[in-house]
Amino acid sequence: MxxxxxxxxxxxxxxxxxxxxxxxxxxxxxxxxxxxxxxxxxxxxxxxxxxxxxxxxxxxTKEELLAAVIDSATAAFHSFLATALDPEKDIRAVLTSFCETMFERISRPEAIGLQRLVISQAERFPEIGRLFYERAPAFNQAALTQFFSRHMEKGNIRPDDPSDASRMLLDMCTAGYHDRVLYGLEPQNKAIEQREAARVVKQFLRCYASEKV
Known part of the structure; x- marks a missing residue:
């Protein structure tokens, strides 16, 4: 050959x-x-x-290099969002997949290291916080907001501000279990991530689901 x-x-x-x-x-x-x-x-x-x-x-510049580091760390999850948040698929299944993947991604050792870096350095170097926020939380919220807006139009979740819904879901994913991993209280655990994802989706839909879901 x-x-x-x-x-x-x-x-x-x-x-x-x-x-x-x-x-x-x-x-x-x-x-x-x-x-x-x-x-x-x-x-x-x-x-x-x-x-x-x-x-x-x-x-x-060093700031440009930091942006590349953050982009590298978030690229795979951004690609996942592009296909996973499909408004034509069952919302419960999509949100479960989203939450499981998000828990897994943000709790990896390298992701935890990056988050700790941002937390520890953002006050001294505000550009760190801005870069990370724009490329991670804000990006994720924008994608979810668009997704929820479509489902509100379809009547699958009750009418409301879709950005409020996206903030609520993300806040639920980044508290509790993830905080314990972030602060070094326990290691990453896939079984816990799956249980947490199911809990978050159940509580979110209890607040937002319409009678159709």
Missing amino acids: IEKKLPPSSRREQNKAERRAAIVEIASRCFREIGYGGTTMSAIAQEMGGSKGTLWSYFS
Whole structure:
């Protein structure tokens, strides 16, 4: 079997993508271990084995690099939302899948590390809180708000402000079990996540479900 070789331009693009991903991984680890303030572009360049000029060709500022770290951490969940929040599917099944996936994603060790970083550094470096909020909570709320708006139009949940409904669901997912994991009181547990998801959906629909559901 003859192995196909990529054209030079495609190979260069692939190498650039791999290099960029490696930089983001190094930065993510540095931010978690040293903190945002303690991490420098020079230190990241040194660890990646290149010059600061090479690093700056990918990211011009540390804030831009942090945004890439957050985007990398949230990309998979954003892709999930794009297909999972289908207003044509049964709302109970969709919300159960959403809550189970959200519990699992936000309680992973790397996600917990990122959340702790944001909490600990946001007062000193407000850009951290802004970047994280825009790319995680606000993004999730916008997707859920659109989803609930469609179901309110269809009569599956009672008419109300869909943004209030989305905030309520997200608040229920980020309290209780997740707080205990975030503050190091217990490890991540899939069985608990599934039970918590079922509880959240049951309580949410008790407040919002119409007689059709």
